[in-house]
Amino acid sequence: MKRALSLVFILGLAVLLLYVVGNMPSMGDPQNPTASHVSPHYLERGVEETGSENAVTSVIINYRGYDTMGEVTVIFCALAGVLAVLGREKKGRIYAYTDHSKVRSSPIVRTFLIFLVPFIIMFSVYTILHGELAPGGGFQGGAVIGASMIIFTTIFGLWEASKSIPQKLRIPLEGTAVMAFFVVGVAGLIGGGSFLTFLMPRVTESLQPALVTWLTVIVEIGIGVGGAMIFTSILFSMIREEEEIVVQ
Amino acid sequence: MSFSNLFHNYHYIGAMILFCIGLYTVIMRRNIIKKIIGLNIMETSVFFFLISIGFLEGGLAPIHVEGVEASQMVNPLPQALILTGIVVAVSVTALALSMVILLYRQYGTLDVDNLMREEAEEEEETPQEKEGMGE
Numbered sequence: 001m002k003r004a005l006s007l008v009f010i011l012g013l014a015v016l017l018l019y020v021v022g023n024m025p026s027m028g029d030p031q032n033p034t035a036s037h038v039s040p041h042y043l044e045r046g047v048e049e050t051g052s053e054n055a056v057t058s059v060i061i062n063y064r065g066y067d068t069m070g071e072v073t074v075i076f077c078a079l080a081g082v083l084a085v086l087g088r089e090k091k092g093r094i095y096a097y098t099d100h101s102k103v104r105s106s107p108i109v110r111t112f113l114i115f116l117v118p119f120i121i122m123f124s125v126y127t128i129l130h131g132e133l134a135p136g137g138g139f140q141g142g143a144v145i146g147a148s149m150i151i152f153t154t155i156f157g158l159w160e161a162s163k164s165i166p167q168k169l170r171i172p173l174e175g176t177a178v179m180a181f182f183v184v185g186v187a188g189l190i191g192g193g194s195f196l197t198f199l200m201p202r203v204t205e206s207l208q209p210a211l212v213t214w215l216t217v218i219v220e221i222g223i224g225v226g227g228a229m230i231f232t233s234i235l236f237s238m239i240r241e242e243e244e245i246v247v248q
Numbered sequence: 249m250s251f252s253n254l255f256h257n258y259h260y261i262g263a264m265i266l267f268c269i270g271l272y273t274v275i276m277r278r279n280i281i282k283k284i285i286g287l288n289i290m291e292t293s294v295f296f297f298l299i300s301i302g303f304l305e306g307g308l309a310p311i312h313v314e315g316v317e318a319s320q321m322v323n324p325l326p327q328a329l330i331l332t333g334i335v336v337a338v339s340v341t342a343l344a345l346s347m348v349i350l351l352y353r354q355y356g357t358l359d360v361d362n363l364m365r366e367e368a369e370e371e372e373e374t375p376q377e378k379e380g381m382g383e
Contacts, residue, residue, distance in 0.1 A: 003276065006272075006275045006276060007272075009275075010268050010271055010272050010275070011268075013268060013271070014264065014265070014268045017264040017267065017268070018254070018261065018264055021254065021257055021260040021261060021264055022253055022254035022257070023253075024253075024257060024260060026253055026256045026257060027256060027257045027259055027260065027300060027301075027303055028303050028304055028305035028307075029305065030304060030305070030319070032301075034301050034302060034323055034325075034326075035304060035323055038325065039302075039323040039324065039325050040318070040319075042324055042325065043310060043318040043319075043321050043324065044318045046312070046324075047312050053311055053312040053313070054310070054311045054312075055310035055311065055312070055321065055324035056310055056324045056327045056328050056331070058324075059324050059325060059327075059328040060328045060331060060332075064328060067332060068332065071332045071335050071336065074335065074336055074339050075335055075338070075339050077339070078338075078339030078340070078342050078343050079342075081343045081346070082342055082343060082346040085343075085346045085347055085349075085350055086346050086349060086350065133311075134311065135309065135311070137331075139331055139334075139335055227335075234342045234346075237346070238342075238345065238346060238349060
């Protein structure tokens with residue numbers, strides 16, 4: 001009975017949604033309302049106003065900088081929540097199933113991974129630094145580093161992984177994303193503009209493009225490093241097992 | 249409601265079907281981890297829908313290179329919003345999974361019905377000791 005009611009509800013919702021979608025403007029039409037209000041401004045004036053060739057980066061970091069600052073705060077709060085629920089991994093207690101598994105990962109996988117991980121990290125550095133010119137940016141690069149840490153941890157176990165990125169290093173770096181935004185925002189205030197402005201009225205015209213580029217790169221690096229460390233810390237605190245669960 | 253329009257917007261149809269599949273998973277499955285997977289399917293469908301709204305017929309990536317006019321590019325705004333959305337989705341999933349881990353340690357089961365039953369039994373047996381349940 002409950003099952004049938006749920007099915008009826010979902011089917012009704014599906015019919016309603018399809019009806020709404022059928023009345024929407026046709027997809028990919030240049031006359032769409034979505035393509036006619038604010039996005040032409042972003043596309044036409046973006047380069048001269050923000051100095052970034054990638055329109056997505058200019059929207060994320062310049063036009064909607066406050067949004068992105070809030071987003072960075074959200075992942076920081078997610079880390080804080082995970083740590084409040086599960087606790088950080090502690091010395092002497094960092095055992096996971098992979099460390100005690102009877103089946104060791106094969107030498108082929110281990111050797112291949114040792115070759116692979118530097119390339120993944122190199123790719124993520126490229127993604128972070130090239131974010132204003134090409135597809136990419138801080139979040140994407142940070143996620144790639146986090147993915148490389150997940151692969152490393154599943155193959156080598158938590159003990160090896162937490163030796164390669166020790167906790168002492170991770171704790172200060174987790175706040176880098178929020179800090180980068182704060183530093184750039186205050187720099188805008190000092191330069192005579194408002195909070196989170198990249199164009200500073202007090203700086204001479206000739207220095208302006210270089211300054212905008214460097215501030216963008218600082219924010220991207222901050223987001224990338226901070227995001228990577230937050231993902232790694234969430235993974236480590238999730239994979240940690242209590243001693244009594246571990247099969248010795 | 250014009251059917252030709254509906255079939256032209258086939259991306260939207262796919263997103264809506266995906267949304268309903270995710271909602272079905274959230275409602276019908278009893279395993280909490282499967283519920284979280286369903287939530288992620290719903291989030292993905294919303295991302296797909298918004299990205300499709302920004303699509304332009306024959307459009308190019310919104311990156312300024314030589315020979316590409318601004319009018320040829322797709323809308324950059326949904327893409328930026330989806331980046332925000334993906335990060336928020338990851339945060340929600342991480343928090344939910346950490347709570348699931350704690351729940352499993354406490355009760356040893358992930359089945360919603362079993363969890364409700366055990367909690368009801370515990371409340372019946374020891375109503376006064378509920379304060380010390382923390383760990």
